[in-house]
Amino acid sequence: MPLSPGEAERAPLSRGKSFALLALIILLVEVIPLAYNFVTPALPEIAKHFGTANVGWVITIVTLVLAASTPLVGKLGDIYGKKRMMLVSAAVFGAGSLLGALAPNFELFLVGRGLQGAGMAILVLAYGLIRDILPPSIIPVAVGFVATGMGASTILGPIIGGYLIDHFGYTGVFWAQLLHVAVVGIAVAIFVPETTLRTRSKLDVLGAAILGLGAFVLLFGIGKATAWGYTAPQTLLCVGGGLAILAGWLLYERTPKEPLIDLQMLKQGPVAKTLAASGFVQFVLVSHSMLIPMFVMTDPDLGLGYGFGVTALAVAVYTVPTGVVSMIAGPVGGYFTRRIGPAPVLVFGGASLALGSFLLATLHDSTVQMMFGQLVIGLGLGSASATLPNLIMRTVPAQTQGIAGGMLNLSGSLGSAIGSQVMIAIVAIPGVVLVGRAAQYSEKGFVYAFFTLAVAGLLAAVMGLLLTRNKIERPVDATAPKSEMVA
Structure with a gap:
């Protein structure tokens, strides 16, 4: 009986090579927990360096962009190849890390964090690539290893990140993230095979944009409420406007053939x-x-x-x-x-x-x-x-x-x-x-x-x-x- 494209691609891989490829994929996925665990101990120094009380946006912008980009990146992986999109995501994350290390002001620093958030959509691609290229018998174990690896970063991340911050300042963690994603990304490009599986899929770009805009306006109003006043017109306008945009997003999601939700x-x-x-x-x-x-x-x-x-x-x-x-x-x-x-x-x-x-x-x-x-x-x-x-x-x-x-x-x-x-x-x-x-x-x-x-x-x-x-x-x-x- 002839093999399907996915099975034909997985058949030649030995168990040892399969776990070696899995290790590279896991190392690349580690950019996700490290983007949090490296950076959260640096929040006080970041706030002091840029003279801002809006340090919450250092985390908010990452999760906001990640939420809007993950469905799109997942579908792009189905269309153009999961490995290819993993490398694109890694490059975007690296660009964000570089900007985070060099940003002269808080606004550009947040742009860098937003780019990191877009690159962190790599996880949805990793699970799909594991399913497509590894032998079916080890896929459940492989998925468990991905979760365990991310859990291990919650232990090692604060230790390594804390050392870098104490000795090199907050920029040290961003240079380290850039080095990590560059080295592992090159290794993935050389050694990890691309899946031959492709599917036709439609991107709900407008839905993702409306979701991101509504959430941003809402959270901007919440973040400024202390400075503006909780009943100030601009606070109520941002919060009310954000909720209205999100309500419109829910109505819009009824129309696409392949919506975000x-x-x-x-x-x-x-x-x-x-x-x-x-x-x-x-x-x-x-x-x-x-x-x-x-x-x-x-x-x-x-x-x-x-x-x-x-x-x-x-x-x-x-x-x-x-x-x-x-x-x-x-x-x-x-x-x-x-x-x-x-x-x-x-x-x-x-x-x-x-x-x-x-x-x-x-x-x-x-x-x-x-x-x-x-x-x-x-x-x-x-x-x-x-x-x-x-x-x-x-x-x-x-x-x-x-x-x-x-x-x-x-x-x-x-x-x-x-x-x-x-x-x-x-x-x-x-x-x-x-x-x-x-x-x-x-x-x-x-x-x-x-x-x-x-x-x-x-x-x-x-x-x-x-x-x-x-x-x-x-x-x-x-x-x-x-x-x-x-x-």
């Missing part, structure tokens, strides 16, 4: 609840990664009532335990997902996020107290992250799991973008103190922020509770009678 799928209760939970979990994840360095690196001698005055490298003491616990909790959460179902695991994960955030809001006077709260958060992140993909796979039929997975990534990216901007607005509510060119926040502002994250964790747990009522046991079969479909 499937509105019919959103009408399925379990899908909408899972996407909401993903947004809340990513809201907590990105917000914590921003707040912790800002909190612990603050000099206690400033008399603000908080801070330990640690170096960028020492921030790893507070963040690495979270990554370790998260990596352990992920497989354990997967085990319990198989035993008791994904919804109860999501409840546990969301409740752990809420408890950890509550502990940080109320107990943050010592390193031990901070680390305890961070450990509980790591438990929640690992559990919730492990169960969300399983929830999606159990709530949609097999033929639409790719679309649902893209929607899950989109909701997570939007949650991250909203979280990074909302947190800066909340910590600034009690007031901002300028120390030199750097903005410093009050202890009360951080307490407000951590309590907000506790609420977000609780909302994720509530989504899990609502999903337990759906009794999700198997994927919905689109051909099944309505009486058999999950509500």
